[in-house]
Amino acid sequence: MSYLFITNLSIRNFRNIPALDLAPGPGVNIIYGDNAQGKTNLIEALYLLTGQKSFRQTKESEFVRFGEKKAQIIAAFSGGSRDQEVSLTLEGGKRSALLNDLPLSVGELTGRFFAVVFSPSELSLVQDGPSQRRAFLDGAITQVMPRYQKTMADLSRVLFQRNNLLYDVARHPGMDETLLEVWDRSFAKLSYSIINARVRYLTRLAPFGEEIYRGISGGKEALSMAYQCSIPGEWGSLGEQEGEALILSALEKNRREDLKNSCTTIGPHRDDLDLRVNGVSARAFGSQGQQRSCALTLKLAECRVIREVSGEQPVLLLDDVLSELDKTRRDYLLSGLAPGQLFITCCDRSGFSSIREGITWRIREGQLAAKRRITPKKKKE
Ligand code: ATP
Ligand code: MG
DSSP states (O other), rough: OOEEEEEEEEEEEEEEEEEEEOOOOSSEEEEEEEEESSSHHHHHHHHHHHTTTTSSSSOGGGGGGTSSSEEEEEEEEEETEEEEEEEEEEEEOOOOOOEEEEEEEEEGTTTTOOEEOOOOHHHHHHOOHHHHHHHHHHHHHHOOOOTTHEEEEEEHHHHHHHHHHHHHHSSSTTTHHHHHHHHHHHHHHHHHHHHHHHHHHHHHHHHHHHHHHHHHHHTOOOEEEEEOOOOOTTTTOOOOOHHHHHHHHHHHHHHHHHHHHSSSOSSSSEEEEEEEETTHHHHHHHOOHHHHHHHHHHHHHHHHHHHHHEEEOOOEEEEEEEGSOOOOHHHIIIIIIISOOOEEEESSSSGTTTTOSEEEEEEEHHHHHHHEEEEOOOOOO
16 A cells, blocks of 8 residues: 655646745645635645646636736656656646646546545535535545546436426426436436445445544544435445336336426435434534534545555645644544645644644745744653
């Protein structure tokens, strides 16, 4: 088992960062500074190297520094047991990528450079509706199974067509419904693939999540997670044919309801991930700190699955998590995690006073200063 870590990072004209060169350590790297100095921007730049969309709601054209035409992010990293280099150029609202000097599509970076991010917006994972949790599952599955993205895109297309047809049939009673059956079959096939992938992914994720949450809460609380499917069934143990047949019969039973609403009311686009702390819903009853710990746990567990599947521990990017966590939870993050490269941002030094080993930098107006290396104190004899 190896772990992926960045040895050199160079950023040019990305958001408020004019030029930044950084040689991070293989363990904990802390970036601290006042508000609006570029902490999240740095985390975002790193995350974009995964080839995924930003975790911020943003337009591609907004990445480039005001007044500039082009931004660039280059990272030398050790991964796949060799030294590699990934380069991302953002220009004219478009991204282009190079891996070891060879051009490839940005999407192809997924599965080659691994990073998992946690930012304050991730709290919505626990607090908001099911779509956030589905998006988490789908993004996490894509990192370890890039072709899953196509299945998701195919399902959206089929869903769109099926819903349009439902609308037409509802408005023209007596219209031939056989075409609907054709879309039902495509929908059932894709839905089975998606439900199956999600349930299997959760089987891997849940034990890691339980273990991590126990660690974060100092052994005081227990997290459990389960896939909540809008089509009841023994998902995970159903074969393809049985699963598709179950979905088809559910669609048939639900057809009047679907016609009434002109939309498909059951399927993977309506499913949820149930998260419970000590047996009760984290969304309905969790405290702010518990909800944050839950969301963080999902991300840390995602790292463990990537490690299990790819053999590489991804880079972990934690934006602004320390200030809201109590000491037990902070200590767990700074020293209780499995080995791997970690970037953490926070506003001031008090957030990481308990760190035993790592490197810290202060960021101001998009530039790094005050590098400090913290080494473990020798125990007195
Ligand atoms: P906080 O502690 O408040 O989260 P932060 O250090 O994480 O602060 P960032 O979100 O990284 O701050 O943003 C820093 C600054 O970057 C903001 O003031 C923002 O206006 C600026 N900024 C964002 N996009 C661009 C851009 N394209 N060009 C120049 N500056 C930008
Ligand atoms: Mg920030």
